[in-house]
Amino acid sequence: MNKRFVGVLTFAFLVAAGASLVLYRVLINRGPDTKAQTKMVQVALATRNLEVGSVLKADDVALSEWPGAVPIGATVEVKDVLGRGVTTAIYAKEPIIESRLAPKGAGGGLAAMIPSGMRAVAVRVNEVVGVAGFVVPGMHVDILISGNTPGGDGNLGTLTKTLLQNIEVLSAGQDFKKDNEGKPITVQVVNLLVTPEQAEQLSLASNQTTIQLILRNPLDHEISKTTGTALRNLFTGGRPQLTDRASSSETPRPRPVQRPVPVREVVVAPPPPPKEVPFTMEIISGNNKSEKKFNGSKEGK
Numbered sequence: 637m638n639k640r641f642v643g644v645l646t647f648a649f650l651v652a653a654g655a656s657l658v659l660y661r662v663l664i665n666r667g668p669d670t671k672a673q674t675k676m677v678q679v680a681l682a683t684r685n686l687e688v689g690s691v692l693k694a695d696d697v698a699l700s701e702w703p704g705a706v707p708i709g710a711t712v713e714v715k716d717v718l719g720r721g722v723t724t725a726i727y728a729k730e731p732i733i734e735s736r737l738a739p740k741g742a743g744g745g746l747a748a749m750i751p752s753g754m755r756a757v758a759v760r761v762n763e764v765v766g767v768a769g770f771v772v773p774g775m776h777v778d779i780l781i782s783g784n785t786p787g788g789d790g791n792l793g794t795l796t797k798t799l800l801q802n803i804e805v806l807s808a809g810q811d812f813k814k815d816n817e818g819k820p821i822t823v824q825v826v827n828l829l830v831t832p833e834q835a836e837q838l839s840l841a842s843n844q845t846t847i848q849l850i851l852r853n854p855l856d857h858e859i860s861k862t863t864g865t866a867l868r869n870l871f872t873g874g875r876p877q878l879t880d881r882a883s884s885s886e887t888p889r890p891r892p893v894q895r896p897v898p899v900r901e902v903v904v905a906p907p908p909p910p911k912e913v914p915f916t917m918e919i920i921s922g923n924n925k926s927e928k929k930f931n932g933s934k935e936g937k
C-alpha cells in the first residue's frame with residue numbers, strides 16, 4: 637500500500653477525532669436550554685359537559701389554568717356565571733363564554749333560549765303534521781293551513797296556503813335539546829320560535845284551520861312567494877274556473893246579430909192659419925136693435 641496515502645488517511649482521522657472531542661466538550665459545558673415560558677391565566681372552565689337548558693351550579697364551574705390570554709367573552713369570576721341558563725352546549729374543560737349563557741335572571745329551560753323580541757308558540761301535532769317525528773329542535777319548517785275562506789267562493793272547495801316560512805323549532809314534546817343524530821321522535825306538541833305578529837296568526841290558524849308542518853333545509857332561508865291552491869284547481873290542472881252556466885254540457889248558441897233599425901224622418905205639418913175673428917156692428921133704430929157681422933158671417937139678432 638502507498639505510504640503517502642496511509643499518511644493522509646491517518647491525518648484525516650486524527651483531525652476528525654480532535655474536532656469531535658472539541659465539539660463534545662463544548663456541548664458538555666453548555667448550560668440547559670432556555671425554554672420560553674408560556675403565560676398562564678385563570679379562566680372559569682366547565683367541569684363537565686353542560687347541556688342546553690341546564691342552570692350552572694357551583695360544582696359545574698371551576699377556575700383553571702389557561703394558556704395565553706383570556707378568551708373573548710370568558711370570565712375569571714365563578715360568581716358571574718352561577719345561576720345562569722345554558723343556551724348552547726358547553727363541553728368539559730371548555731371556557732364558559734358569555735354568548736352561550738342566558739341573561740342574568742332569565743333562568744334555564746326553554747324560556748332561556750328565546751331571544752329578546754321573539755315568542756315561543758306551542759302547536760299540537762301528530763305523526764302527519766309533525767313530519768313523522770323528524771321535526772326536532774333546531775330544525776326549520778314552513779307552516780301550511782287548510783280551510784274555507786270566509787265569504788269566498790264555495791265552489792272552489794278547501795283552500796291551502798303557506799302561512800309562515802323558515803320557522804325555527806325550539807322543542808319537540810318535553811325535549812328542548814337539539815338532536816345531533818336526527819332520530820325521529822313522535823311528539824304531541826312542537827314549540828316554534830316566532831315574532832309576536834306571527835304568534836297571533838298561528839294562534840288563530842290553529843283554532844280555525846288545519847295546520848301541517850313542512851320540513852325544510854336549515855341552510856335554506858329563501859322565502860318563496862306562493863298563491864295557494866284550491867281543491868277545485870286540482871281537477872282542472874290549475875286552469876281558470878268558468879261559471880256554472882258556461883261550464884254546462886250544452887253548446888252555447890250564437891247570439892243573432894242585431895242590425896240597426898233605420899230612423900224614419902218625421903214630417904211636421906205646418907200649423908193652421910189663425911182663425912179670423914168676425915167684426916160685429918150693432919145697429920139701434922128706435923126700439924129695434926140689430927147686429928150685423930162682417931167677414932162673410934150671417935147676421936144675428
